[in-house]
Amino acid sequence: MxxxxxxxxxxxxxxxxxxxxxxxxxxxxxxxxxxxxxxxxxxxxxxxxxxxxxxxxxxxxxxxxxxxxxxxxxxxxxxxxxxxxxxxxxxxxxxxxxxxxxxxxxxxxxxxxxxxxxxxxxxxxxxxxxxxxxxxxxxxxxxxxxxxxxxxxxxxFPKADPGDVLKKEAYLEEILVYIENNFDQPISVGHISEMMALDRTYIHKIFKRKMGMSIKEYIVQIRMTTACSLLRYTNLSISDISRSVGYADVLYFSKSFRQKKGCSPSEYRTQKQTRTPSV
The missing domain is CATH 2.60.120.280 (Regulatory protein AraC)
Known part of the structure; x- marks a missing residue:
């Protein structure tokens, strides 16, 4: 993905x-x-x-x-x-x-x-x-x-009435910005729906059509991408990293990480930090 x-x-x-x-x-x-x-x-x-x-x-x-x-x-x-x-x-x-x-x-x-x-x-x-x-x-x-x-x-080549297109595009951008600024918090599709005062099914369809994945999948992807960067380039503890990407429960974070990356956070850190750069 x-x-x-x-x-x-x-x-x-x-x-x-x-x-x-x-x-x-x-x-x-x-x-x-x-x-x-x-x-x-x-x-x-x-x-x-x-x-x-x-x-x-x-x-x-x-x-x-x-x-x-x-x-x-x-x-x-x-x-x-x-x-x-x-x-x-x-x-x-x-x-x-x-x-x-x-x-x-x-x-x-x-x-x-x-x-x-x-x-x-x-x-x-x-x-x-x-x-x-x-x-x-x-x-x-x-x-x-x-x-x-x-x-x-x-x-x-102007089009007469692109209003609905612009509205959906604005909604998508608002969702992306909100996730980017809040993925370290316990956010969900329900939170986003309430924040935007829109039906959750409606925003799900807009997001899925444009991004090719659900909002929930995107949130997890952003969190895991950030976690990988923190594991590789910092000395933060696993629990600190877990909280930094929105997981209060470090065991749940480790389980989710293994499901996505095929290894534990500690194993990922060892693999990436000890890898010899190619010349």
């Missing part, structure tokens, strides 16, 4: 992040699929022609057109045999990406065209330049460009 944590680390950001980006000059009839992607992607066609197949429809696209790929949806795209396309793409992931894209009309349309004299193409170019000059704080650079790009998409 993947650890979801609040972090500015490029590879652990659960909010929104650039997964990959690039540019490709395709050979005649070059194709991808049929297959599914694991993240959202937007391909912009710089020149040439091709087809995009999604949702049982075939779209014939050319220069200045773009197409959206959604995770888990079966897609196929192929460059024209006579005039193959060159495209640039942005891949993105995070728990907020879907809600951000749902603020635009492109989420339902799948294919669209960049408006004349748009700033949108500049973001592809900025990502390409960032890829060529990798350095410190690159996570902030990539993600800064992504947020600007998403904002530009919302301006260029």
């Amino acid at each position: 993947k650890d979801y944590i609040f972090s500015n680390d490029f590879y652990k950001n659960i909010d929104a992040m650039v997964l990959n980006s690039g540019n490709e000059v395709c050979a005649p009839s070059h194709a991808y699929g049929p297959a599914v992607r694991s993240s959202y992607m937007i391909h912009y066609i710089r020149k040439g022609k091709g087809i995009y197949v999604c949702g049982g429809k075939t779209y014939h696209l050319s220069a200045n057109d773009a197409f959206l790929i959604k995770p888990g949806e079966r897609i196929y795209y192929e460059a024209d045999a006579q005039d193959p396309w060159e495209y640039t793409w942005i891949g993105m992931q995070g728990v907020k990406i879907e809600s951000y894209l749902k603020r635009t009309s492109i989420f339902d349309d799948y294919v669209f065209s960049y408006p004349p004299h748009t700033e949108l193409l500049a973001f592809h170019e900025r990502l390409e330049e960032a890829n060529r000059s990798w350095g410190m704080n690159q996570d902030l650079r990539f993600n800064g460009i992504l947020y600007e790009y998403l904002y530009a998409l919302c301006r260029a």
Whole structure:
């Protein structure tokens, strides 16, 4: 199970992040699929022609057109045999990406065209330049460009009424922030439900759909991730660590830790603190 944590680390950001980006000059009839992607992607066609197949429809696209790929949806795209396309793409992931894209009309349309004299193409170019000059704080650079790009998409392709989407996104963020600030306390789904004055079944569905796990599972995951860090990098006693991650009963903490990690807290500490770093 993947650890979801609040972090500015490029590879652990659960909010929104650039997964990959690039540019490709395709050979005649070059194709991808049929297959599914694991993240959202937007391909912009710089020149040439091709087809995009999604949702049982075939779209014939050319220069200045773009197409959206959604995770888990079966897609196929192929460059024209006579005039193959060159495209640039942005891949993105995070728990907020879907809600951000749902603020635009492109989420339902799948294919669209960049408006004349748009700033949108500049973001592809900025990502390409960032890829060529990798350095410190690159996570902030990539993600800064992504947020600007998403904002530009919302301006260029506004959706009439994204209210319900924004409301659910706000609820999810409130839950995540509350857990992050209170996981060392005896919190539960009931506590969160009362704090937000919302039905517990409703917030459970919102959370499970976005995060792929229940609120209870997420709380345990945050606690165990923090416990592992404390075991490895501090000399705090097991009981101190137990209380620091929300377990008043150290025996229950040890039992839960063993269930998740396959060893006791003491065994985990010994394994991690005595491991010789690889060169």
